[in-house]
Amino acid sequence: MEHTSNADLRAAADAVLARLVGDDSGEARLREDQWRAIEALVAEKRRALVVQRTGWGKSAVYFVATSLLRAQGSGPTVIVSPLLALMRNQVEAAARAGIRARTINSSNIEEWDTIQDEIGAGTVDVLLVSPERLNNPDFRDRVLPELAAATGLLVVDEAHCISDWGHDFRPDYRRLRTMLADLPQGVPVLATTATANARVTADVAEQLGTGGSTDALVLRGPLDRDSLSLHVLRLPDAAHRMAWLADHLDDLPGSGIVYTLTVAAAEEVTAFLRQRGHTVSAYTGKTENAERQQAEEDLLANKVKALVATSALGMGFDKPDLGFVVHLGSPSSPISYYQQVGRAGRGVRHAEVLLLPGQEDEAIWEYFASLAFPSEELVRRTLDILADAGRPMSLPALEPLVELRRSRLETMLKVLDVDGAVRRVKGGWTATGQPWTYDAERYAWVARQRKAEQQAMREYASTTGCRMEFLQRQLDDEAAKPCGRCDNCAGVRHSAEASTAALEAARTDLGRAGVEVEPRRMWPTGLPAIGMELKGRIPAGELAAQGRALGRLSDIGWGNRLRPMFASGAPDGPVPDDVAKAVVGVLADWARGPGGWASGGADAVARPVGVVTMASRTRPVLIQSLGSRIAEIGRLPLLGSLEYTGEAFPASRSNSAQRLKALDGAVAVPPELAAALAKEEGPVLLVDDYTETGWTLAVAARLLRRAGASGVLPLDA
Structure with missing residues (x-):
């Protein structure tokens, strides 16, 4: 039987929960594991690490604990939270329980002073802080010490981010050690995560000071989600995947999330689904903050069928009735995959989870690795x-x-x-x-771990065993057992078929060639420091014009065709016929389009007077053959090629300044090309294999224009 004071505390906790969930019946009750965490924080003032599946109710623990601690006279709760989406959700949830929550993050700088005054006046119950704030000099030196002294409860959400053994290490989180060290004796600490295996759990516990303490409480629950039905659909190519989604999106329950691996893919898929009549919105790292917030609100209100998102939406989005999660492309880690699919089915009995692996997945994994x-x-x-x-x-x-x-x-x-x-x-x-030591052994282990995670995702997609059990074992869940719901346990429920109409539309969409290539207009800062006297705007007389490329290597249309051609170690050779034909089509569309030389518009550029090819040490045959084909079909003279000087040209993939330093003096206009340019009056087409940073094109355009070309129109395969 509970001690009387604890019984009273439990009753008060249940009452707060009822307000939090909007239950007027008085029947809302904390589960025993939730109550155990709250009891440790409020009654025992302990530090606790909670590893529980998404939807377990971690936010209920810290909001209920906050209300009880505030009633005891404790200072405000500080929640360190990774994403603004989570912060917005948390502020609204707290208000339902009568808890006043405020946030300090990069999007509300103008409110910081007011919020700090409110904290000083005792009117703020919960302060949500982004981890990046912890190492902002002003915040760290001026605000953080006062905050640590006044804090009644410290909460670290998504605590797996602390560990560089994990899939989503964020160094800003390591600053929490400073705050923990400055907390007064007896201030409780709660760390929560849904995605930590045994190694990460131990590391997080140690980082938070809970690892070696006899007063620490570690609560780790089973990670099975009995609302989730996991499926894998292997489809022949990107067109089939997009067509399948267009045909079957409305069959999926409620509203949900379609994850892609790249921004380009998210934009492509969003545009295609809209063309096919679906109400969807894109959500990526490039989406403006106001648009992100609107997209979140639309999904919460079921005004859209899905958000097509990158991992920018991977954490912190709280929609209990999310009905499905589809991945067009496989994440590189089963832990991050579990985290993303865990967004679904939190407040509904059944949610569909589908993985549609793509041929581009591993190339994307390698890039991020x-x-x-x-x-x-x-x-x-x-x-x-x-x-x-x-x-x-x-x-x-x-x-x-x-x-x-x-x-x-x-x-x-x-x-x-x-x-x-x-x-x-x-x-x-x-x-x-x-003194500082480079921990090569640790970094090498992390790299090996990434490889192991990639292999685990290959195995997840191909396993004939239970998929949920597989994910649980990847997170070292001792309660792992067959779920009875996934496609391997209960049988395949989703047909792989796509309609002819959707498939033809997807092929047309993905086969549509041509993307704009914006020229560099400003030199990077700091060039004088490395001996290059270039700064500010690139003069108009040295600029490249807006160019065109066949596609992006990161997209799922032409990117899948081009990526093997430009892979490291791929053989050089004449441009393939289909690629050459598509590039000529891009050129024709460019000429006829707005501002094109054949458009007849007032803003039309002059027709090119010739073709110039870019120098290349890796694909000279490809570029030369492409330039020749374009010149022949366009009935333009092939004026010549830029060339590299010197022994070596380091293909730097670092930053803009270093790229320009490597290019400085390494590219030249040979005399025969200079003579040809002097005879022509008009712009030239500059043909290259592909552009990554845009700086090679900027340098080449500057050289050509200084040599007499009135304009430079870049064209990439």
Whole structure:
């Protein structure tokens, strides 16, 4: 029998739950495992790590605990949460229980001072903070100490992000160690996640200070979701997958999410489904914040059948009645896959989960795997540059000096910050001079783990055993057993057939060639620091015009055809007939389209007077043959080719400044091409195999225009 005070506390907790879920009957009751977590936090002031499936009710635990702790006179709860979508959901949920919640994140800077005043006045019950705020110098030095001193409960949501052993490591989360160290004695801490295997669970517990403490509570439950029916459909190609989705989307229950692996694919699929009469919206990392919020609201209100989303929607979207999750393309990790499918079926008895693997999946996996932690040489070079600077260096100032793209450079600096080797201050980053060791063994283990996760996803797609049991075992769930619901347990329920009409429409859509290639218009910052006196706008007389390309390597139409051609180690050879024909079609559409030389419009560019090919050390035959075909069909002279000078041209995939440094003096207009340009009056078509950063085209256009071309029209396969 419960102690009287605990019985009263339990009754008060159930009353808060009733308000939270809108239950006026008075019958709402916390489950025993939820109550155990709340009891540990409120009555025992302990630290707890909760690993429970999505939909278990983790938010109920921290909102109920908050209400009870506030009634005892404790300070506000601080929730560290990864995504704005989750924050918006949480604020609304808290209000139902009479809990006043506010957020501090990058989208509401103008409200920060007001919110801090409200915290000081005691009118804020819950403060949701994005992990990035924890290492903002002003927030870290001015707000965080006061917050830590006043906090009544610290909640770390999606706590698997703390561990770099996991699938979704975020270095900003490691800053929590500072906040934990500054918490007054007896302040409870709750960490929650639905996606952590045993290794990640142990690491998170250690990071949060719960690992070695005898006062810690670890609650780990079974991860089976009895509302989810898992299925895999293997279809011949991208057209079949899109056609199948167009035919069967309305058959899926309620509204849901269609995940894609790339932004380009999300945009393609959204456009196609709309053409086929479906109400859908795209949701990617490139979607404007206001559009994201509108898309979330539309899905919550069932105004759209689906959001077509990248992993930007992977965490933190709370819609209990989400009826389905479809993946057009396989994620590289069974843990992240479990997390994404866990968005469905939280408040309904049945939800459909379908994986439609694609031939492009592994190429996309390899690309993201290439963005792992940089080599020790690059890290040491960065530390030396910061040490020699003697002053804080901003990312734009540091980037030209380091062969890393800005996003990777920033992530690396955050890891070094947590390790104590650098510090983020006002004005940028400084080296601390503290000794630092490159943990090569750990980084290699993480890389091997990524490979193992990829293999696990291959096995998931091909297994003849229970699919839910497979995912549970990947998360080290000791309660794993056959689910009785998936296609392998209960039989196939979804036909792989697609209608002829939808299939023809998908093939037409995916076969439609041509994307615009926007020219670079501004030189990157910091070039003078590496000996290049270029800055600001590229002069109009040196600019490339807007160009065209056959397709994007990241899309699921022409990308699937082109990707093998441009893969590392792929043989060089004459341009294939189908590719050449499609490029000529792109050229014809370009000429007739708005602003094209055959459009007759007032803004039309002049007709090209000749074809110039780009130099290439890897695909000279391909580019030369494509240039020749275009010149022959367009009845244009083949004026010549740009050429590379010197022994080697490093194909840098790092950042813009380093790419330009590598190109500086490495490309030239040979005398015979210069002479040909001098005889012609008008723009030229510049033919290349593909463009990645746009800087090779920018440099080539500058050289050609300085040599006499009145314009440069880039055209890529």
